[in-house]
Amino acid sequence: MQSYAHTQPPSIGGSLHPLPSIHSVPKPEAPTDDALLEQLLGRIADLVADRIVGRAASSPDQPPDDWMDAQAAANYLGVHRDTLRKLAAERAVPVHQDRPGCKLYFHRDELDEWRRTSRPTRRNLRAVA
Numbered sequence: 001m002q003s004y005a006h007t008q009p010p011s012i013g014g015s016l017h018p019l020p021s022i023h024s025v026p027k028p029e030a031p032t033d034d035a036l037l038e039q040l041l042g043r044i045a046d047l048v049a050d051r052i053v054g055r056a057a058s059s060p061d062q063p064p065d066d067w068m069d070a071q072a073a074a075n076y077l078g079v080h081r082d083t084l085r086k087l088a089a090e091r092a093v094p095v096h097q098d099r100p101g102c103k104l105y106f107h108r109d110e111l112d113e114w115r116r117t118s119r120p121t122r123r124n125l126r127a128v129a
Helices: 034-058 070-077 081-089 108-118
Strands: 104-107
Touching: 070 081, 070 104, 070 108, 081 104, 104 108
Parallel strands: none
Antiparallel strands: none
């Protein structure tokens, strides 16, 4: 790599060397083959597009995000958010939490399994005042 100035640091009592001007700093070289660059960028774009289409086509029935917060899970189950939080506090519904007092997370598959197996009753799903 070429340095900006080929000068030595000033010595005590010596003269200061001037800094190089902006015009003397070499500019980075432009790509010599624009066609090659365009071809590579086109190939990368094709690969990215193919990968995105492949991922979307591999799981058409599965939603992209299986994790939900309390509001989204309550909407998914058709209950009030406070009702869901109460069920989570009673450990009646599968819930994930980093530590006590943190945000609640629900997994769609676990909620579906809970709905199929536990047969929630009207008493468990009544609105919380």
